[in-house]
Amino acid sequence: MACALAFFLPGKLKCAVLRRWLNWDIAPSARIGFSFFVNVTGVHLSEGARIGHFNVFWNLRGLELGERSEIGQWNWITAAAALLRRHGNGVHGRLALGDNTSISSRHYLDCSGGITVGSFTVVAGVRTTFLTHQIDVNVASQTLLPVRVGDYCLVSSNVRVTPGSVVGDRCVLAMGAVVVGELTQPRMLYAGVPAKPVKELGDAAFFDRLNRFGGDAVWYDTEANS
Numbered sequence: 001m002a003c004a005l006a007f008f009l010p011g012k013l014k015c016a017v018l019r020r021w022l023n024w025d026i027a028p029s030a031r032i033g034f035s036f037f038v039n040v041t042g043v044h045l046s047e048g049a050r051i052g053h054f055n056v057f058w059n060l061r062g063l064e065l066g067e068r069s070e071i072g073q074w075n076w077i078t079a080a081a082a083l084l085r086r087h088g089n090g091v092h093g094r095l096a097l098g099d100n101t102s103i104s105s106r107h108y109l110d111c112s113g114g115i116t117v118g119s120f121t122v123v124a125g126v127r128t129t130f131l132t133h134q135i136d137v138n139v140a141s142q143t144l145l146p147v148r149v150g151d152y153c154l155v156s157s158n159v160r161v162t163p164g165s166v167v168g169d170r171c172v173l174a175m176g177a178v179v180v181g182e183l184t185q186p187r188m189l190y191a192g193v194p195a196k197p198v199k200e201l202g203d204a205a206f207f208d209r210l211n212r213f214g215g216d217a218v219w220y221d222t223e224a225n226s
Contacts, residue, residue, distance in 0.1 A: 015030060015032060018032070024043040024045075025044040025045070026044075026045045027045055027046050027047040027048075028047070029047045030046065030047065030048065030049040030050065030065075031050045032050075033052045033053040033054075033055075034053045034054060035051055035057065038056075038058045038059070039059045039060075039081070040057050040060045041060070041061055041062070042060070042061055042062035042063065042064075042094070043063045043064075044062075044063070044064045044065070045064075045065050046065060046066050046068075046069070047068070048067050048069075049066070049069050050065075050069075051070070052073040053073045054074050055072075055073060055075045056076050056078070057078070058078035059079045059080070059081040059093065060077070060078070060111055061079070061084065061092065061093035061094055062093065062094035063077075063094070063095055064096040064097065066097055066100070066101065066119060067099045068099060068100050069100060069101040069102065069212075070102050070103070070212075072102070072104045073105045073106075075103060075106065075107050075108070075109065076107075076108045077095060077109045077111060078109075078110060078111065079092070079093040079111045080110075083112050083144060084112065086142075087142070087143075092114050094111060094114045094116075095109060095114075095117075096115070097117045098118045098119030099119040099120070100119055100120045100212035101118070101120065101212070102121075102122045102123065102124075102212060102213060103123040104122075104124050105126060106127055107123060107127065107130075108127075108128075108129045108130070109129075109130045110131045110133060111132060112132050112144050113133055113144035113145045113146045113147065114146035114147070115130055115132060115146070115147050116148045117149045117153075118150045118152070118153065118169065119152075120151055120152045120212070121155070122154050123155045124154060125156055125157025125175070126157050126158070128155055128156075128157065128158060128159040129161065130147055131147075131160075131163055132146060132163050132164075133145070134162075143163070144163075145164035147164070148165075148167070149161075149167040150167055150169035150170070151170070152169055152170045152206065152207045153167055153169070153171050154171075154172045154173065154206060156172070156173055156174055156177070157175045158175055159173045159176070159177050159179065160177070160179065161179045162179060162180050164181075165180060165182070165183075167179060167184075168182070168184035170186040170187050170207040171183055171184075171185070171186065171187075171188055172188070172189045172190065172206075173191075173195060174189060174198075177190055177191050177193070178192075178194050178195055179194070179195050180194040180195070186207075187200060187202060187207060188201065189201055
């Protein structure tokens with residue numbers, strides 16, 4: 001009920017209500033746009049973290065944004081409550097972003113098995129899908145497998161990340177790539193189905209920058225939500 005009412009409030013007032021009523025840990029400079037939160041616990045937003053408009057967060061056991069990290073707009077970020085009740089442990093049902101990390105807009109993140117994204121990483125473009133649960137045909141049961149993406153990674157549009165996948169630090173996933181297993185060779189472009197290393201990127205400046213990549217002015221009205 002508190003989340004439903006808070007949806008209509010401006011940024012600073014919304015954060016104050018969520019701190020008081022739900023005990024969410026929201027830093028003074030963090031902001032939340034007009035987004036929906038249903039059955040979400042364990043929220044921690046660090047200084048400068050921002051969540052944009054019209055995202056849906058559903059059944060999460062943890063939502064953590066590092067300093068100056070952001071989630072854009074129209075993202076669908078959920079976990080399967082029934083699976084968490086039957087199989088869940090401490091890492092399941094959680095989304096954790098490091099510092100200066102950006103998830104743009106119109107992506108789907110299934111956090112049932114847990115998703116961890118490192119610092120200075122960008123999930124760019126649109127329609128990338130992270131999946132963390134699947135049907136194991138050998139045992140005829142659902143399984144939860146966490147996904148991890150490292151630091152200074154670039155995930156392009158329409159990437160598919162399968163349950164249990166690991167993307168190492170300083171990797172680029174090309175548009176349309178399907179990630180299966182572990183991609184850990186740094187400074188590498190991965191492409192294809194399934195994704196394979198196709199080009200070394202050497203001294204690309206993206207991997208060593210000191211600032212968050214992107215601009216919140218694209219999706220977040222700071223004045224309207226201050």
